[in-house]
Amino acid sequence: MATVFIPPQMRDLTGGADRVAAAGATLREVLRALEAVHPGLAARVALGEGIAPGLAVSIDGAITARGLLAPVQPESEIHILPAIGGG
Amino acid sequence: MATKTSPDKKKTGKAADTTNGEPQAFKVIGTRPIRHDGVDKVTGRAIYGADVQMAGLVHGRILRSPHAHARIKAIDMSAAEKMPGVVAVVTGKDMPDLRDKMADLGEGTVNLAHLGANCLAHGKVLYKGQAVAAVAATSPHIAEEALKKIKVEYEPLPAVTWVLDAMKDDAPLLHDNVFTSEMGKLGKQPSNIAVHLHFEKGDVEKGFAEADVTIEREYKTASVHQGYIEPHVSTALWNHDCHLTIWTSTQGAFTARQQTAELLQIAISQVTVVPCEIGGGFGGKISVYLEPVAAILSRKCGRPVKMIMNRNEVFEGTGPTPGSFVRVKLGAKKDGRLVAGEAWLAYDAGAFPGGMIGPGCMCVFSCYDLPNARVDGYDVVLNKPKTAAYRAPGATQAAFACESVIDELAEKLGIDPIELRLKNAAREGTRRVDGPTYPRVGLVETLEAARNSDHWRSKLTGKNRGRGIACGYWFNIGLKSSAAANVNPDGTVTLVEGSTDIGGTRTSVAMQLAETLGIAAEDVHPQVGDTDSVGYTDVTGGSRVTFATGLAAYEVGLDIRRQMAARAAMLWECKPEEVTFADGVFRRGDKSTSFKELAGKMHQTGGAVVGRATVDPEGPSHGFGAHIADVEVDPDTGKVTVLRYTALQDAGRAIHPSYVEGQMQGGSVQGIGWALNEEYFYDDSGRMRNASYLDYRMPTAFDLPMIDTIIVEVPNPAHPYGVRGVGETPIVAPPAALAAAIYRAAGVRLRELPMAPHRVWTAKKMTNDEC
């Protein structure tokens, strides 16, 4: 199962847990699995087919460009981060 | 591997390398060909935005708010409209009402109502210099005169221009529809605090309890401008078939197209953006300012409309970087091992939300392996121009604070500042405070190169002199790039790519294609395409072009190689997979043909060969640098003179070393300007008082020494040639490196930017008075 690191500001939705395990071959499946256990989390992370405005999702160190279609490996580490741009 | 590169400009070639599956002694990469667009740029022939001329052209000018905060009660344009020569007048009411529509612009999401109001105000002005109305006339002088005839009735409101003041409960509220977002969870009351971010790792209280030494300090930085020499400029033609063409100075033609289409609520296919040569950007030419305004003026008058900002408008009406307040606390064991860190950052976003607080929070501790850390960050709106990205946006403010505390820790612990950094340096596997771990990165190698440098090992002598060092970090984002190339019968290749070229990237991208095809850099002819002639490409920014568009060029090369191998197979009556390619030569058994020879037979083997690629590499990669500065402080005036400066950086692989050095030198000098004298100087009514180059005072050639560079190469595992982005990291370290040098020269720790003469002098006087 992939490990999803929950940022402090979303831990109200996971009962304080800082990381939770969830199964899925894509980010969408992982979020669906999480939503079943921690209702409200998916709505904070995703909007439509994409990541919610102002956020980014890192899977194994890479900021995904595929939104919810991003592939997830069984041992993946998933982080929810602020979006960054550049100059 | 570190190479001191600055004086040795003829150096060519690189050692054989087998990194990342492209085993070659490079022939093109690492050499210094003359840039392809060079002759046009040294003879004045290159066409920049302001050089666009066309029949029937009229000139647009913008009326700007004289108030930092005011309600617009009425606008009377009748007198201006009646002036001979005036062909159109518009206000925010001529743009669609966009409410709270959001748009994903590739590099980030933007609230379109805010973006639109930043181009032409709706109902309220939020900073002095905000656009209120625009005029098009047959000459720029007539347009300028017409502005004076527009009557705007304002109801002035209280203004706030310092970030901590704007956070207070009784501060003037800028927006009644901005609520504090904590990773998507919204506050209940409208607030000037648009975003609160919080990261935590380990057990911070326990960490500090274990520390032998703890230092906590507060830092302030003023707003500074990107300072590109070319003012914003756009020409728009809303044709009679309703197709809109915009010739503009932009870091991203595709994002300019999308922003304009979204703001005007028209189809993207209705807009063509032609990127002209661009006279600098540094992050400040990503957001649109003039494009939609020129478009609606053109729609109204049926003629092409050209708009050029004057310098005063650039300062007052386009994005500076955030002013900031940062508090950093670090705890260490006696042996120098960091055990805990805490940072509290407040950045101003300017008049609309969406500042640089995210990267600020993610960069503040990014150079170190901190077992326990906590970071809180606030994005705060106030009555200053909407901030825009500026080279490693958000990182410089954070590094000034963190690196200065590291320097104080080194002093207190009696440890050499490089040794202290090496002991705690982020490396492969280090978990960042925001969560992810680093892949292979080059901070340790960069610090070791600094320790071994001539500069660090030399002795600095003389009164009032001191040396400082600091690290800098920035992400390299990936994002989308496209390119296509046509093979010519003479064996040259014409490359069309979508990244506007601000600093020589045509050449660094073309060199990667040349390397892949085994031909000379001069045999690739690169050009930047408009939005109708090349595939979607994200902005020139985020230190991404040589990395990502270079990757696209590499993929184009592979595509061409595949097609050419099939042509060789046709000639040799074999299967394409039996043809091999190395060093620019196709081979099968004892038969061989060079790329050039084979290109000459293109038309008898099936016609044109066109390679194409589109890539979307998932970053980030990570760029680390270290800067060493020697300064002398004039004891009578407090003026700081930079005597010697060395910038070191892990470039992954330097494709064109001259332009890597150029990025390091230019970024260093922008950082030096930020550190020593640039600032937006506001009076009590929220008006900027130094909106000219003369008074804002960027560094000149006479203010500086040569900037030495040492390129460290720890290849990026995520790129076939090992490229890391290099553009942004060099601006991050200078303020902290200079503050450390000033301390050793003058005995005072400066904690506010700029470290202008009056601040240094005052700090010194206070110290002397205490003694």
Next chain:
Amino acid sequence: MVKKTHVSTTINGETAEFLCEPRQSLLEILRDTLELTGSKEGCNNGNCGACTVLMDGLPVNSCLVLAVEAEGATITTIEGIAEQAHLHPLQQCFLENAALQCGICTPGFIVAAKALLDRNPKPTEHDIRFELAGNLCRCTGYDKIVRAVQDAAAALEGKH
């Protein structure tokens, strides 16, 4: 509208005549009337040097010269720096040293540097930095520009 004034000048070795309003700057006329757009506008108030041209051999900010003041003057712009078939050594040295990034300040720097080398063929680094302090560059940090001018001075010396 004010009556236009007839002005007669020599620009890049050729006679050039134009009509201008009294309020128009030489830069405006060069760029918009004569289509010599190589001189750039960065500030329009004499602070950045991007519009530098030679007026009777001296470097001036053409944004600060009224076009009517150019009557009878001999003017050299960036378009007049290269010799017929080849670049001026300054131009060549700017290319070889990678002394430009965005290139917007480059015409002004080359013209200002030519004025310097015309007057002082063997400038020190200090001379170069002092004389070019009126030209702003935001991209390069000036290092490679100074080296380019040093190399051009050496190349020109070799030619004489």
